[in-house]
Amino acid sequence: MSCGASPRDHHPVRRRRQRLLPSLALPRRLPEFPILIDPPDLSQWRAGNNGIPGVIERESPVPGPEIAVISLIHGNEFAGAAAADRLLREDIRPLCGTLRIVFANMAAFERFDPSNPTASRFIGEDLNRVWSNDRLSQKPGSVEMARAQELLPVIRRSDMLLDLHSMLWDSSPLFISPQTERSITLAGLLSSQADTPFLTLTDLGHVGGARLIEQEGFMAPGGTGRSVLLEAGQHWRPETVETSARVIRHFVENAGFVHWGSRGEPVTVSRQAMVTDNVVARSASFGFTESYLGGQVIEKAGTVIALDGDDEICTPYDQCVLIMPNLCVRRGQLAVRLARRL
Numbered sequence: 001m002s003c004g005a006s007p008r009d010h011h012p013v014r015r016r017r018q019r020l021l022p023s024l025a026l027p028r029r030l031p032e033f034p035i036l037i038d039p040p041d042l043s044q045w046r047a048g049n050n051g052i053p054g055v056i057e058r059e060s061p062v063p064g065p066e067i068a069v070i071s072l073i074h075g076n077e078f079a080g081a082a083a084a085d086r087l088l089r090e091d092i093r094p095l096c097g098t099l100r101i102v103f104a105n106m107a108a109f110e111r112f113d114p115s116n117p118t119a120s121r122f123i124g125e126d127l128n129r130v131w132s133n134d135r136l137s138q139k140p141g142s143v144e145m146a147r148a149q150e151l152l153p154v155i156r157r158s159d160m161l162l163d164l165h166s167m168l169w170d171s172s173p174l175f176i177s178p179q180t181e182r183s184i185t186l187a188g189l190l191s192s193q194a195d196t197p198f199l200t201l202t203d204l205g206h207v208g209g210a211r212l213i214e215q216e217g218f219m220a221p222g223g224t225g226r227s228v229l230l231e232a233g234q235h236w237r238p239e240t241v242e243t244s245a246r247v248i249r250h251f252v253e254n255a256g257f258v259h260w261g262s263r264g265e266p267v268t269v270s271r272q273a274m275v276t277d278n279v280v281a282r283s284a285s286f287g288f289t290e291s292y293l294g295g296q297v298i299e300k301a302g303t304v305i306a307l308d309g310d311d312e313i314c315t316p317y318d319q320c321v322l323i324m325p326n327l328c329v330r331r332g333q334l335a336v337r338l339a340r341r342l
């Protein structure tokens with residue numbers, strides 16, 4: 001299925017196969033991804049220091065915004081937690097206001113097994129699909145729902161939130177922001193730093209449920225909460241830890257400027273793209289025509305990037321950005337998202 005806006009210059013994303021094209025013989029099972037970093041030792045942060053386990057609070061004597069850095073929403077994505085752990089040990093502090101560093105799904109993280117590294121993403125359900133007020137008001141039916149409810153007061157208090165993630169397949173880092181001007185400004189400020197010049201993506205959300213960055217305070221028209229998600233690189237590579245650490249520093253150092261609007265000149269958001277299509281595999285034989293990398297740009301509209309049963313999947317416009325192609329996708333799963341540069 002593809003969905004999204006269809007401006008007149010859009011080529012169709014899916015059409016009947018028009019010519020014989022080989023698709024890559026891609027593995028039907030996940031390849032082995034090397035684990036090049038160790039899970040961090042988070043034992044000293046487990047109890048927390050503000051009454052909620054896994055939440056470390058640091059305050060500045062100077063008044064300012066309440067900001068939150070969230071790691072381990074997905075238990076097997078511990079590069080962000082490793083960066084947060086290092087910065088806490090270095091005694092990172094906010095320049096003003098309050099900083100809270102959160103280790104979200106510790107229960108799943110503690111089950112990490114290098115011989116089956118993707119299994120500890122969550123225990124009962126995806127912690128990044130439960131953040132609608134409707135879901136959060138129900139009786140928890142999983143470890144993750146109970147944890148979301150426990151963390152909710154911290155989330156609701158946050159004027160600004162950075163949610164740290166990483167990716168299974170090789171991909172350039174990117175920021176994902178809700179489609180509010182205030183959050184796009186925050187993402188734009190992070191991506192305007194010389195050493196974190198990543199694409200900022202606004203998207204259509206996830207059909208499976210609301211993500212943390214979509215919690216009501218960050219989405220409400222007329223509200224003030226800002227949120228941004230970082231996809232920092234491949235889950236288990238050392239450079240993903242370094243990228244996460246740089247972004248956390250920029251976030252903490254610039255929070256006051258963003259909050260008070262005292263940066264001088266408005267931030268220009270130059271590297272921005274919008275997801276126009278979510279391509280879901282309809283057949284069991286979905287295959288890309290090349291082993292594309294996340295963030296790769298396809299120059300020409302109408303380029304066939306994948307075959308799906310009797311269909312071809314084509315880029316709908318020039319300069320199409322492939323977001324997190326899943327090279328081992330199964331029927332019914334999201335194969336790739338297509339984004340248009342703004």
Ligand SMILES: [Zn+2]
Pocket residue numbers: 073074077165166
């Ligand atoms: Zn994630």
